[in-house]
Amino acid sequence: MAEPGEKQIYHGNCHCGAFKFSVALAPIKKAAVCNCSICRRKGYLFAVPEKPSDFKVEIGESVLKTYSFGNGVAEHKFCPTCGTGVLVEAAKLNFLAVNVNLQPSSIFPTI
Numbered sequence: 022m023a024e025p026g027e028k029q030i031y032h033g034n035c036h037c038g039a040f041k042f043s044v045a046l047a048p049i050k051k052a053a054v055c056n057c058s059i060c061r062r063k064g065y066l067f068a069v070p071e072k073p074s075d076f077k078v079e080i081g082e083s084v085l086k087t088y089s090f091g092n093g094v095a096e097h098k099f100c101p102t103c104g105t106g107v108l109v110e111a112a113k114l115n116f117l118a119v120n121v122n123l124q125p126s127s128i129f130p131t132i
Contacts, residue, residue: 028075031068033123035100035107040081042107044070044119052121055109059090059097063106067118073110076117 028045052066059065070076085098085107094113099106109118 028071032079033107033119033121034080035084035103035105035123037100037103037105038080039102040084040100040105040107041079042119043077043079044068045075046070046119049121053118055118057091057095059088059106060109064122065106065109065120066122067109068121069116069118073112073115073117076108076119 027047029048030043030045031049032041032043034041046068049068052068054060054066060067081100084100084102086101088097088099089095095109095111097106098108098110105123106120107123108120110116
């Protein structure tokens with residue numbers, strides 16, 4: 022168990038397993054909700070790492086596809102095979118949010 026203020030490593034993947042990752046986060050106790058149209062429609066719940074470099078691709082470095090809309094600042098990244106939305110990234114803002122509402126075999130806890 023992680024000590025208070027200590028990061029814990031979580032592992033996750035898209036539904037088909039083509040993309041696998043790890044992310045260092047404070048122990049997850051709640052998730053953030055985005056109110057943009059795609060996040061609302063897909064039911065995404067997010068955890069935000071302290072810094073984007075806390076997110077590491079384990080398998081499938083070039084697998085994810087990107088979708089942007091509106092002002093194009095945020096890029097929604099998803100697996101093109103199974104359609105799982107994995108993360109949202111705004112590189113110009115040094116921001117990354119990981120979807121914790123992934124398929125049940127992921128190692129993220131139920132929130």
